[in-house]
Amino acid sequence: xxxxxxxxxxxxxxxxxxxxxxxxxxxxxxxxxxxxxxxxxxxxxxxxxxxxxxxxxxxxxxxxxxxxxxxxxxxxxxxxxxxxxxxxxxxxxxxxxxxxxxxxxxxxxxxxxxxxxxxxxxxxxxxxxxxxxxxxxxxxxxxxxxxxxxxxxxxxxxxxxxxxxxxxxxxxxxxxxxxxxxxxxxxxxxxxxxxxxxxxxxxxxxxxxxxxxxxxxxxxxxxxxxxxxxxxxxxxxxxxxxxxxxxxxxxxxxxxxxxxxxxxxxxxxxxxxxxxxxxxxxxxxxxxxxxxxxx
Numbered sequence: 487x488x489x490x491x492x493x494x495x496x497x498x499x500x501x502x503x504x505x506x507x508x509x510x511x512x513x514x515x516x517x518x519x520x521x522x523x524x525x526x527x528x529x530x531x532x533x534x535x536x537x538x539x540x541x542x543x544x545x546x547x548x549x550x551x552x553x554x555x556x557x558x559x560x561x562x563x564x565x566x567x568x569x570x571x572x573x574x575x576x577x578x579x580x581x582x583x584x585x586x587x588x589x590x591x592x593x594x595x596x597x598x599x600x601x602x603x604x605x606x607x608x609x610x611x612x613x614x615x616x617x618x619x620x621x622x623x624x625x626x627x628x629x630x631x632x633x634x635x636x637x638x639x640x641x642x643x644x645x646x647x648x649x650x651x652x653x654x655x656x657x658x659x660x661x662x663x664x665x666x667x668x669x670x671x672x673x674x675x676x677x678x679x680x681x682x683x684x685x686x687x688x689x690x691x692x693x694x695x696x697x698x699x700x701x702x703x704x705x706x707x708x709x710x711x712x713x714x715x716x717x718x719x720x721x722x723x724x725x726x727x728x729x730x731x732x733x734x735x736x737x738x739x740x741x742x743x744x745x746x747x748x749x750x751x752x753x754x755x756x757x758x759x760x761x762x763x764x765x766x767x768x769x770x771x772x773x774x775x776x777x778x779x780x781x
């Protein structure tokens with residue numbers, strides 16, 4: 487039997503306020519709580535320093551952005567070094583005047599800034615007006631070699647694209663992290679809510695199966711926006727094993743720091759029995775780079 491390679495992962499699911507400083511303080515408190523439970527890698531939800539401002543197109547919201555590395559990565563890097571944990575932090579990045587990104591930064595367990603991933607797929611849906619704010623990422627799909635394992639980080643809308651998961655896994659990611667901000671529109675929940683949540687969870691479980699790796703999805707929780715037309719973030723942050731089975735799932739409504747042990751040795755074991763990467767027909771996939779195949 488393959489020797490175990492256990493790593494403890496923390497998922498921080500929280501409510502946000504209009505005060506970025508208060509949100510950062512809460513995130514720090516919850517990272518500490520996760521570390522106290524044994525977490526070695528802690529992932530925060532998408533854009534944790536603010537309310538989900540993309541519900542409207544408002545130029546004033548650009549004031550929420552910051553440089554990366556910058557003040558948030560400095561604070562979280564110090565915390566990472568103090569606690570000996572890896573931290574994944576989703577931030578609103580100001581790259582240059584007029585150029586902004588939805589970016590995830592990775593701090594290693596010694597506090598070092600390892601780098602960042604810029605969200606590649608940018609949605610434009612009712613109450614998710616992200617194209618107004620974010621330039622599509624141009625750093626490609628990345629893997630970060632941390633003290634506790636090789637991490638791939640993708641962000642929210644990226645989670646619907648098997649190509650993103652595959653390319654990140656092919657670079658050696660053992661765990662795919664998805665900082666997320668997704669929920670129900672009040673007018674749609676009764677009719678479509680169950681199917682929407684099921685599809686969201688199912689597509690990410692499929693990434694775990696297709697790539698024989700762990701998937702960690704960290705969502706925000708709570709209601710934000712207009713009382714009649716805001717977003718009810720559905721929480722339910724979860725971890726899927728390399729066989730797609732849900733290992734743990736957070737609640738719908740509560741703020742939580744959930745910690746779960748992952749055995750990274752299971753990745754090799756699963757790939758031996760389900761050799762999807764071995765059997766890929768890479769000679770036949772050239773057309774995947776076309777927008778659509780017209781006969």
